[in-house]
Amino acid sequence: MNVDRPGVLYVVATPIGNRGDITQRALSALAAVDKVLAEDTRHSGALLRTLGIATPLLSLHEHNEQLQVEPLLARLRGGADLALISDAGTPLISDPGYRIVRAARQAGIQVVPIPGPCALIAALSVAGLPTDRFVFEGFLPAKAAARRAHLLTLADETRTLVFYESSHRIEESLADLAECLGAEREAVIARELTKTFEQVQSGSLAELNLWLSEDANRQRGEFVLLIAGAVAAVDTELDAEAQRVLKLLLVELPVKRAAALAAEITGARKNALYQYALQFTAD
Numbered sequence: 001m002n003v004d005r006p007g008v009l010y011v012v013a014t015p016i017g018n019r020g021d022i023t024q025r026a027l028s029a030l031a032a033v034d035k036v037l038a039e040d041t042r043h044s045g046a047l048l049r050t051l052g053i054a055t056p057l058l059s060l061h062e063h064n065e066q067l068q069v070e071p072l073l074a075r076l077r078g079g080a081d082l083a084l085i086s087d088a089g090t091p092l093i094s095d096p097g098y099r100i101v102r103a104a105r106q107a108g109i110q111v112v113p114i115p116g117p118c119a120l121i122a123a124l125s126v127a128g129l130p131t132d133r134f135v136f137e138g139f140l141p142a143k144a145a146a147r148r149a150h151l152l153t154l155a156d157e158t159r160t161l162v163f164y165e166s167s168h169r170i171e172e173s174l175a176d177l178a179e180c181l182g183a184e185r186e187a188v189i190a191r192e193l194t195k196t197f198e199q200v201q202s203g204s205l206a207e208l209n210l211w212l213s214e215d216a217n218r219q220r221g222e223f224v225l226l227i228a229g230a231v232a233a234v235d236t237e238l239d240a241e242a243q244r245v246l247k248l249l250l251v252e253l254p255v256k257r258a259a260a261l262a263a264e265i266t267g268a269r270k271n272a273l274y275q276y277a278l279q280f281t282a283d
Helices: 024-032 041-050 065-077 098-106 119-127 144-153 170-181 205-213 240-250 255-266 270-282
Strands: 008-012 035-038 057-059 082-084 110-114 134-139 160-165 186-191 199-204 223-227
Touching: 008 024, 008 098, 024 110, 035 041, 041 057, 065 082, 065 098, 098 110, 119 160, 119 186, 119 199, 119 223, 144 170, 160 170, 170 205, 170 223, 186 205, 199 205, 240 255, 240 270, 255 270
Parallel strands: 008 082, 008 110, 035 057, 035 082, 134 160
Antiparallel strands: 160 223, 186 199, 186 223
């Protein structure tokens, strides 16, 4: 603790499975701070012990976060350095922490990210689906009616959709995805990322429903579901010549550059060309 200055709140990513993914910065920060704010002190205590870190822990989870904001701000104003971690991965990504980070920033307290593992980004990096534009939806509603209603609002979303799901709801959620978004929609299941039984399986939603049902072991663990976006309707003003020019340019150029150059050559709208290019390159 340094009483001559306010403390710093470090937001520290921890492994999502393989403990070898901890970064040197994370190790240094967790060892140097006065307290570690943990979603589950038993789980995080075991992690810190295996890492050789003896920093005391404080409990911070969704049920007590609002009550803890003012006491934690008092610690930070008094010069204590704190590290915020979640059970696994990057804090605040479908995990608690938003309230204390927001309050600290509003109070003028320095908030420092210590980046590292994140299931969302890890899954996107290996899924083979478009990653230039995506939507992270977190966990779907637990109740079937609410889940289906929410999925129907996403049926025309053209960006890649990403969800987290638990083992006890994976079957029904995957079935609802097929029903609401279309059984032939391309998708990927990323299961138990970085752990011993890691699997990344791609196929249509219908194929993935079958794959999941074929082996009960595939229904265990933690899941990231990635769904290809809906195909955007091609702008009616995009005539055959504009499409032809764009396809030729796509052989040699990235999508954005090809669309921009095709717009200059043909006079077609750049946005329409870009949307068509995304559809064409995804085929």
